[in-house]
Amino acid sequence: MSRLFANTKSLISTHPEHAAEAEVDLALVQRVQTGDIRAFDLLIQKYRERLYAIIYNLTSNREDASDLTQEAFIKAFRNIRLFKGDSSFFTWLYRIAVNTSLTHLKRSRLRRFFSFENLDEQVSQSELAEVLADKMQTDKPALIKELQEKLNEALQRLSLNHRTVVVLFEIEGLSHQEIAQVMECSEGTVRSRLHYAKLQLQSYLQDYLR
Amino acid sequence: MPDPHQTPRKITLEDLLRLKRHERPGPEYWARFDRELNERVWRALVDPVGPVPKRTSWLASIMQGRARWVTLGAVSLGAVAMTLSSYNPTAPVSTILPSIAGQATPPVNPEATVVAAVDDQPIRVASIPAEPKGTPLPETAETKYAETALDSTVNPSSSEKVPATVSFISEDANGIRYASNSLTNGTFTTLGEESAY
Numbered sequence: 001m002s003r004l005f006a007n008t009k010s011l012i013s014t015h016p017e018h019a020a021e022a023e024v025d026l027a028l029v030q031r032v033q034t035g036d037i038r039a040f041d042l043l044i045q046k047y048r049e050r051l052y053a054i055i056y057n058l059t060s061n062r063e064d065a066s067d068l069t070q071e072a073f074i075k076a077f078r079n080i081r082l083f084k085g086d087s088s089f090f091t092w093l094y095r096i097a098v099n100t101s102l103t104h105l106k107r108s109r110l111r112r113f114f115s116f117e118n119l120d121e122q123v124s125q126s127e128l129a130e131v132l133a134d135k136m137q138t139d140k141p142a143l144i145k146e147l148q149e150k151l152n153e154a155l156q157r158l159s160l161n162h163r164t165v166v167v168l169f170e171i172e173g174l175s176h177q178e179i180a181q182v183m184e185c186s187e188g189t190v191r192s193r194l195h196y197a198k199l200q201l202q203s204y205l206q207d208y209l210r
Numbered sequence: 211m212p213d214p215h216q217t218p219r220k221i222t223l224e225d226l227l228r229l230k231r232h233e234r235p236g237p238e239y240w241a242r243f244d245r246e247l248n249e250r251v252w253r254a255l256v257d258p259v260g261p262v263p264k265r266t267s268w269l270a271s272i273m274q275g276r277a278r279w280v281t282l283g284a285v286s287l288g289a290v291a292m293t294l295s296s297y298n299p300t301a302p303v304s305t306i307l308p309s310i311a312g313q314a315t316p317p318v319n320p321e322a323t324v325v326a327a328v329d330d331q332p333i334r335v336a337s338i339p340a341e342p343k344g345t346p347l348p349e350t351a352e353t354k355y356a357e358t359a360l361d362s363t364v365n366p367s368s369s370e371k372v373p374a375t376v377s378f379i380s381e382d383a384n385g386i387r388y389a390s391n392s393l394t395n396g397t398f399t400t401l402g403e404e405s406a407y
Contacts, residue, residue: 037255044247049234052243057230066239070247074254117233128225135221148233151226170227202223209221 018178022088029089032080040080044073047090050172051097057167058101058160060114060152068104072097091181094168098182102160114156119148132208147208154204162197169194 025046031039051072056065075096083092105112123129124140132147133140155163164183168174169190176194180187202209 037251040251041248044244048240048243048247053231053234056233062235066243070243070250073247074250077251077254117235119229120232120234123229123232127219128221128229131219132221147226147229151230155230166227170224171230198223201227205223205226208226209223 018088018090021090025089026085029080029083029085032077033083040077043076043089043093047093048073050090051093054094054097054167054172055101056117057155057171058098058163059105060116060156061112062115062117064104068100069097072100075100087181091178094174094182095184098164098168102164105160114152116148116152119144135210136208150205150208154201157204158197158200162193162200165190165193166197166201 025043028039028043032043048069052065052069055068055072056062059065059068072093076093079096083089123144129140129144133143136143138146155166158166161183165179168179168182169176174182176187176190179190183190
């Protein structure tokens with residue numbers, strides 16, 4: 001088994017934090033592969049919130065996000081014996097989550113609706129909220145609610161590939177290289193999609209960017 | 211305290227998108243999520259391949275639009291061609307009859323293999339052990355289930371398709387036998403009593 005993962009280090013992320021995580025994940029994956037199912041619980045605990053966030057930001061629907069996150073974990077569990085360590089576990093898991101979401105979005109494009117998560121308290125106390133409320137001359141709670149809707153709408157107006165790149169880069173903080181691994185495309189494609197997506201978002205959200 | 215004469219900071223797109231990081235469920239949500247996911251993981255352990263889809267996507271696409279008539283026509287022609295090529299007028303007609311006690315069941319060829327399913331349940335390919343002529347089958351839970359399902363008081367509409375957990379095997383015709391997991395009509399004899407179904 002260890003020989004199987006011998007080259008993993010060279011293939012995983014260049015991001016130092018992620019590289020350290022990948023080492024820990026690999027040990028957990030190997031435990032699951034040898035029959036220690038409890039190790040999979042640790043992987044769930046570690047990644048459930050990040051996976052949920054990706055799927056939620058792709059779908060803008062919290063019920064779908066909940067169901068699809070579970071589905072992604074089940075797919076990962078069923079296929080974990082196929083994980084060979086060619087990439088880090090988290091890019092493999094994110095790829096499953098993104099593909100599960102994209103398949104769902106393609107299937108249900110004619111009957112989609114939004115349901116938003118609550119924004120936590122930090123937002124209303126943030127400097128950004130102060131500045132925006134001052135600029136827009138509205139009270140903060142109304143502004144935050146409106147901004148949340150506009151942001152979600154703007155993301156949903158992007159194509160699936162553009163949305164995925166924005167979510168992974170701007171919201172989840174993945175590097176171009178990691179996104180390229182998740183989306184199975186070149187880094188150049190990631191950069192180009194990101195540039196185009198941001199131009200579109202700037203146009204949709206220009207009222208807030210004055 | 212912010213300086214009122216200072217120019218307000220310009221809001222960037224990245225600032226706005228960062229707000230999305232704060233849209234997240236509360237801690238109580240994760241307790242439910244863990245419970246549901248745990249159940250699903252254990253179910254995946256019991257059933258590693260998952261449920262078989264009722265209709266595959268290629269079949270679904272075939273069954274839509276004009277292509278279905280072309281496909282159905284081609285399948286029908288193929289079926290007719292296969293029937294004609296294997297037609298043997300001396301072979302007994304394959305009838306779907308329950309193999310039950312008291313009936314003159316012909317001896318079964320142990321080498322014969324069930325190759326076709328008559329209803330919508332696929333039948334696993336399996337060799338069937340030979341039974342001496344007229345040997346009564348033991349009464350089993352399946353037999354009881356079929357009896358209950360076929361009882362006219364339980365199921366007064368005798369034309370209804372009745373599911374049975376036991377497979378009914380036809381006579382051997384040139385090494386081919388047919389199996390069914392449901393009954394529609396005929397007579398069903400068990401332990402000396404006859405009832406219609």
